[in-house]
Amino acid sequence: MGNEKDHLEAIEGKEKFRYIGTSPIRPDGVDKVTGRANFGADFTANGMIHGRVVRSSHAHAKIKSINIEKALKMKGVKAIVTGQDFPKIDPSDKVVGEVVVSFYDMSQNVIARDKVFYDGHAVAAVAATSIKIAEEAAALIEIEYEVLPAVMTVIDAMKKNAPVLHKGMKTEGMDPVPKRSSNVASRAELKLGNAAEAFKDADVIVERDYTAQTVHQGYIEPHACVAEVSADGMATIWSSSQGQFMVRAFVAKLCAMNASKIKVIPSEIGGGFGGKTKVYLEPLALLLSRQSGRPVKMVMTREEVLRATGPTSGGHARAKIGAKKDGTLVAAELEMEYEAGAFAGSPVKLGCMTGFAPYNLKHVSCIGWDVVVNRPQAAAYRAPGAPVAAFAVESAMDELADTLGIDPLELRIKNAAVEGTQAPYGVKFPKIGCLETLRQAKATEHYNMPLGPNQGRGVASGFWFNIGGQSSASVMVNPDGTVIVATGSPDIGGSRASMALMAAEVLGIDYDNIKPLVADTESVPFSDLTGGSRVTFATGKAVVEAAEDAVNDMKRRAAKVWDVDIDQVEWKDGIATCIETDIHKPMTIAEIAAMAGKTGGAISGKANINAKGAGAAFATHICDVEVDPETGYVQVLRYTAVQDVGTAIHPAYVEGQMQGGAVQGIGWALNEEYVYSKDGQLQNTGFLDYRVPVASDMPMIDTVIVEVPNPGHPYGVRGVGEVPIVPPLGAVANAVSHAIGIRMADLPMSPPKILATIDAAD
Amino acid sequence: MAKHHVEAIINGDPAEFLCGTEQTLLDCLRDELSLTGSKEGCSSGDCGACSVILDGRLVCACLVLGVEVNGKKVETIEGVAKGDDLHPLQKHFLQEAALQCGICTPGFIVAAKALLKENPHPTETEIRYWLAGNLCRCTGYDKIITAVQKAAAEMRGES
Structure with missing residues (x-):
């Protein structure tokens, strides 16, 4: 399908949609409610052995020696690898995008070389005939360390005399580039107008420091894979990840193999949220398999997941906003320092770009510092970088509304970004739904309900870019007229259903006659990973185009049978009809498919695209809390998420994204944090004390779906998965602040912290 | 050994x-x-x-x-299912879109089944506390609670 105008016309005729906007049962549903679905740890291979990782318990140390002799002698031990077994990668080997991917760092993160950089850093890996033997052998590996002082916080890391993690790290983005090595990997700056000057026109200025702690994505499925290298050097990897092609590319790079020698078969994925956009186990399993000649299975424990994967950056933010008495914003500043973890690459720049995006501002200054510390290397987590920035900005907006005596949603409505607004990060917004989410939030019953004692209400908005990228789809028409839709995009939250709905809409056949599948790296062309809220948008667009290609193929077959021009064939509701004359009996997809052999062979359609035109997403959330003044415990009473989704392909799964993102954000705001000892050992390595929200913590999460169609997608889709985690930190903090009458600027707002805040004010 | x-x-x-x-x-x-x-x-x-x-x-x-x-x-x-015949909890988990990634789903269904055997008329709060030992990171629990409520109603013969 062609241009934006066509898209909008198609979308505006929405009542004509037969399948889009319905919520049928997902194609993979029965397997997932009966236990049949195979996730990462469920796969086994004949002759398989088991790998375990030896991890550092030092946060920062030089590796002086590794002795594997004793372990190797143990019966049942088949292979041991250390950093020395991996190819050397040049430090300049990077892919530079919004976030820099350094293969040098990636390789060191997978297995340490000269130094360990965090508690849990992999140092060696053992494969043996049982997990028990592998664990016993792991304990026999002797590693001699020279322990170095641990640098655990951005404040300590940025001190002038702080121990330097990476010798030679010179802060990028500084002019001039500093001569001394430091822990500051880069400085990002974003400027619109002249904020410093514009603040002089403000009647009111609010300014405050905010802190957020490291949190983990918390997917319930630990990382898992099986790797098998055959004698001819061909490798097969079964793994749970957000992208089978990502796994192939990274493993190829880290193990110096060529991509055609690695086949990656995706399992079902038990949650990712950005945390499974990296490799941890796969390169280790591959080398262990190559060395042992056996398939090697590796599964992380929860402790390993928390110590060595994820998390997302904690950090600091200082937000300053100036406004006129009537609430018109005149200038805004944000300065943030984010923990990158052990290697450069926190999403601080994305935080800078997103913080003020919901607002129409002429003068903005944002500065972000990417700081390495002795914690695991940060991984993407749902709208990476945006939630902490929004926490600061939305808290400041709330404080501004309080100061001016203006309703906080009114203040946002007055300043909302609309079509044509110049966003601080560079673009002029096309059609967006920011204002619509605010207006709908204001109109909810929730927003207008009375509050009781010790209760408070908070609102916050949020923005996320969403991305497009490369996606491939094949639509194969079976001889009986049913259809297979193959893509390369792992299904984390029901995307198979969305793919089938879009294909059904184009083909005009029943949803139940379409089988969507997630193919391995040798069965579909390359696709980018599942992330950036891109699958329903970009892979959906590929599916629509591939289905259109198949429809054209079928029209061509009908034209051939009828001996007419293809433009005389109309396709509607799965039936080809000849427009020119009624002498030809219309043919159903089943009839056309049945005679495929006589009209040129199998029928299919394909599309390999790099999707542009991802529509930006905006959300506004409302949160009511009650704070127990005796204990400091916060009960979330009501929560409403309002979001512009473009077009909801499968509304129930859209709601699910909004609810799930909101609850992750509530956990971030109230409970979750990495707790380290002074020496840098992670103290809360299980779900008992890394406490994610449980059912009894939460109320129902109300949703309001706003649909401002994205002209960049044939059906108006915007990404929906990430933006719901952007507003909750601010919404919850504003609610708690109102409930106790004191501004809370330090996450998580756990009971002891709230109690201390209340006590300090007494 | x-x-x-x-x-x-x-x-x-x-x-x-x-x-x-x-x-x-x-x-x-x-x-x-x-x-x-x-x-x-x-x-x-x-x-x-x-x-x-x-x-x-x-x-x-x-x-x-x-x-x-x-x-x-x-x-x-x-x-839990008898052949092709899904248990009401399984049916309602599907109908309510109560799973996203699905890794926690087997545990929730087994736990909810145990709840409904003990208490066929659970309130929302009772469901939430019974299922507090089952973590779901995708759904925010909303649709899971609804699915259990609807399955309970069906099992009581109310729907």
Whole structure:
């Protein structure tokens, strides 16, 4: 399908949609409610052995020696690898995008070389005939360390005399580039107008420091894979990840193999949220398999997941906003320092770009510092970088509304970004739904309900870019007229259903006659990973185009049978009809498919695209809390998420994204944090004390779906998965602040912290 | 060390397996009996992904040793549907879109089944507290609670 105008016309005729906007049962549903679905740890291979990782318990140390002799002698031990077994990668080997991917760092993160950089850093890996033997052998590996002082916080890391993690790290983005090595990997700056000057026109200025702690994505499925290298050097990897092609590319790079020698078969994925956009186990399993000649299975424990994967950056933010008495914003500043973890690459720049995006501002200054510390290397987590920035900005907006005596949603409505607004990060917004989410939030019953004692209400908005990228789809028409839709995009939250709905809409056949599948790296062309809220948008667009290609193929077959021009064939509701004359009996997809052999062979359609035109997403959330003044415990009473989704392909799964993102954000705001000892050992390595929200913590999460169609997608889709985690930190903090009458600027707002805040004010 | 011979009734059928002293029931189900529907999310009893019913009682299979189930009855997710006939909880989980990634789903369904046996009329709060030992990171619990409520109503003959 062609241009934006066509898209909008198609979308505006929405009542004509037969399948889009319905919520049928997902194609993979029965397997997932009966236990049949195979996730990462469920796969086994004949002759398989088991790998375990030896991890550092030092946060920062030089590796002086590794002795594997004793372990190797143990019966049942088949292979041991250390950093020395991996190819050397040049430090300049990077892919530079919004976030820099350094293969040098990636390789060191997978297995340490000269130094360990965090508690849990992999140092060696053992494969043996049982997990028990592998664990016993792991304990026999002797590693001699020279322990170095641990640098655990951005404040300590940025001190002038702080121990330097990476010798030679010179802060990028500084002019001039500093001569001394430091822990500051880069400085990002974003400027619109002249904020410093514009603040002089403000009647009111609010300014405050905010802190957020490291949190983990918390997917319930630990990382898992099986790797098998055959004698001819061909490798097969079964793994749970957000992208089978990502796994192939990274493993190829880290193990110096060529991509055609690695086949990656995706399992079902038990949650990712950005945390499974990296490799941890796969390169280790591959080398262990190559060395042992056996398939090697590796599964992380929860402790390993928390110590060595994820998390997302904690950090600091200082937000300053100036406004006129009537609430018109005149200038805004944000300065943030984010923990990158052990290697450069926190999403601080994305935080800078997103913080003020919901607002129409002429003068903005944002500065972000990417700081390495002795914690695991940060991984993407749902709208990476945006939630902490929004926490600061939305808290400041709330404080501004309080100061001016203006309703906080009114203040946002007055300043909302609309079509044509110049966003601080560079673009002029096309059609967006920011204002619509605010207006709908204001109109909810929730927003207008009375509050009781010790209760408070908070609102916050949020923005996320969403991305497009490369996606491939094949639509194969079976001889009986049913259809297979193959893509390369792992299904984390029901995307198979969305793919089938879009294909059904184009083909005009029943949803139940379409089988969507997630193919391995040798069965579909390359696709980018599942992330950036891109699958329903970009892979959906590929599916629509591939289905259109198949429809054209079928029209061509009908034209051939009828001996007419293809433009005389109309396709509607799965039936080809000849427009020119009624002498030809219309043919159903089943009839056309049945005679495929006589009209040129199998029928299919394909599309390999790099999707542009991802529509930006905006959300506004409302949160009511009650704070127990005796204990400091916060009960979330009501929560409403309002979001512009473009077009909801499968509304129930859209709601699910909004609810799930909101609850992750509530956990971030109230409970979750990495707790380290002074020496840098992670103290809360299980779900008992890394406490994610449980059912009894939460109320129902109300949703309001706003649909401002994205002209960049044939059906108006915007990404929906990430933006719901952007507003909750601010919404919850504003609610708690109102409930106790004191501004809370330090996450998580756990009971002891709230109690201390209340006590300090007494 | 010699393995233990264990006999149990699993999903209504007699089963026997050999297990090491240190192997958990979850290990035995998954590795010895190839019943991989019960999932390991934490192996410390905190996530509920391995929920099974042992002699009528809801337990985390990761906190029970394999040898402990000798002579006992174990019900796992694989036994919840009868052939193609899904249990009302399974049907309503699907209809309510109560799963996203699906890794926690077997545990939730087994735990909810145990709840409805004990309490066919649970309130929303009772459902939330009963399921507080089952973690879901995708859904925010909303649709799971609704699915359990609807399944309970159906099982009471109200729908």
